Amino acid sequence: MPLALFAIRLLVSLILFSAGWAKARDPKGFANVLNGLGVLPARAVGPTAGVLPWVEMGTAVILLWGPAAPFAAIIGSGLLGAFSATIAVALARGVTPECGCFGGRAPTKASWRLVIRNVALIALLVPVAFQSAG
Numbered sequence: 459m460p461l462a463l464f465a466i467r468l469l470v471s472l473i474l475f476s477a478g479w480a481k482a483r484d485p486k487g488f489a490n491v492l493n494g495l496g497v498l499p500a501r502a503v504g505p506t507a508g509v510l511p512w513v514e515m516g517t518a519v520i521l522l523w524g525p526a527a528p529f530a531a532i533i534g535s536g537l538l539g540a541f542s543a544t545i546a547v548a549l550a551r552g553v554t555p556e557c558g559c560f561g562g563r564a565p566t567k568a569s570w571r572l573v574i575r576n577v578a579l580i581a582l583l584v585p586v587a588f589q590s591a592g
Contacts, residue, residue, distance in 0.1 A: 463589055466582045467527055470534055471518040473579065478514030481507070495548045495555050513537070521586075531586035538583075542576040549573070 481488040489507035492498055498506060514537060521530035545568045548555050557568040 463527075463586050466586055467521050467531070470531075470579055470583060471521045473518075474514045474521070474534055474537065475518035478511040478518065481511035482515070485511070491555060491557065494553070495544055496551070496553065497544050497547055528587050528589055531583040535580045535583045535587065538576045538580050542573045542580075545576075546570075546573050 485507050488511070489503050492503045492507055493500070513533075517530050517533045517537060520526045521534060523530075545555070545557075549568065549570060555568045557566060557572070
């Protein structure tokens with residue numbers, strides 16, 4: 459089981475780091491995506507676009523450090539959950555946002571498939587969150 463948990467940690471770490479890196483490289487583009495979603499108040503878009511990429515990348519790094527992996531799994535689940543909820547709200551409103559999801563170079567349209575994929579990643583993180591910190 460420890461090898462499987464490490465594989466999950468590595469997979470989610472790569473996803474979070476890639477997503478954070480893409481956002482950090484283009485904070486204005488990310489702010490435009492956040493504006494287009496219409497979920498955040500306008501005054502929160504700039505700070506979110508500035509901080510979120512670094513939280514994602516930091517979580518990715520901490521997820522690989524064994525003793526802190528359970529904590530990072532909880533943070534990562536929260537990040538994925540918030541992202542999924544944001545996309546779900548936008549889709550429910552009839553907005554199909556462009557998304558360079560998971561650090562993709564070419565923008566694609568977000569869909570319910572993306573929400574389902576994120577829920578699956580959260581499910582994978584559950585056993586990591588409950589593993590021994592040792």
